[in-house]
Amino acid sequence: MAVTRTFSIIKPDATRRNLTGAVTKMLEEAGLRVVASKRIQMSKEQAEGFYAVHKERPFFGELVEFMTSGPVVVQVLEGEDAVARNRKVMGATNPADADEGTIRKTFAESIEANSVHGSDSDENAKIEIDFFFKPEEIVG
Ligand code: CMP
Numbered sequence: 001m002a003v004t005r006t007f008s009i010i011k012p013d014a015t016r017r018n019l020t021g022a023v024t025k026m027l028e029e030a031g032l033r034v035v036a037s038k039r040i041q042m043s044k045e046q047a048e049g050f051y052a053v054h055k056e057r058p059f060f061g062e063l064v065e066f067m068t069s070g071p072v073v074v075q076v077l078e079g080e081d082a083v084a085r086n087r088k089v090m091g092a093t094n095p096a097d098a099d100e101g102t103i104r105k106t107f108a109e110s111i112e113a114n115s116v117h118g119s120d121s122d123e124n125a126k127i128e129i130d131f132f133f134k135p136e137e138i139v140g
Contacts, residue, residue, distance in 0.1 A: 005035070005138075006082040006119045007128035012070035013113035015039070020073050023116060026103050027077060030089035036076035036138040042068050050131055059112065066112050074132045078140055083125055086118040 010023050024034060042050075047064040054060050079085050091102025095114060098105035108114040119125035129138070 001080040003078060003080055004082045004122060004125075005129060006032075006077050006086045006125045007117075007132070008075040008077050008086060008119075009067075009117040010073040010075070011113065011115055011117065012066065012072060013109050014107060014115040015071045015073060017107075019107055019115070023103055023107065024075075026089055026106070027075075027086070030079075031085055032077040032079040032082060032089075033140075034075050035078045035140045036133050037073060038132075038137070039071050039073045040132075041071055044068055050128070062112060076129050076133060076138050083119055083122055087120070090116050090118050 008027065010020055014020065014023055020039075027034070044064060047067040048055070051060065051063055051067070054063065057063075077086055089103055091098030091104035091108075093104075093114060094111040095104045095108035096111075098108070103116050104114050108116075119128050
């Protein structure tokens with residue numbers, strides 16, 4: 001299996017509860033390596049741009065408000081089949097549907113405050129990584 005990269009966000013509900021380390025530990029234990037990481041306050045423009053694919057959804061306004069409600073940690077993760085590996089450890093979008101032992105089952109508060117974001121394809125991973133990181137900020 002090829003070593004690839006994915007993009008992750010530790011969301012405001014998790015940073016607010018001081019869970020950055022706990023979430024990162026679960027990512028690392030799942031075989032993912034943090035090759036870039038920064039804690040940022042996302043602007044409204046950044047959140048709207050990042051989630052542009054969802055702009056027609058009824059929850060778009062709330063999603064932008066939530067993602068700008070506190071600091072987030074944006075990360076680049078590297079590992080074998082990183083996109084699928086990360087999605088497996090994150091669990092389903094809605095924590096009510098997430099498997100035991102996943103990050104969302106363990107920590108998420110709701111479908112909106114669901115603690116982490118992860119890219120859904122290699123193609124989107126590249127787009128999302130490029131949205132937040134310069135190449136020299138990623139050190140594998
Ligand atoms: P994420 O993986 O960051 O991608 C889009 C986000 O929208 C998703 O996680 C959820 O946090 C959020 N989301 C998806 N569906 C809903 C919903 N029905 N209501 C509120 N937020 C949602």
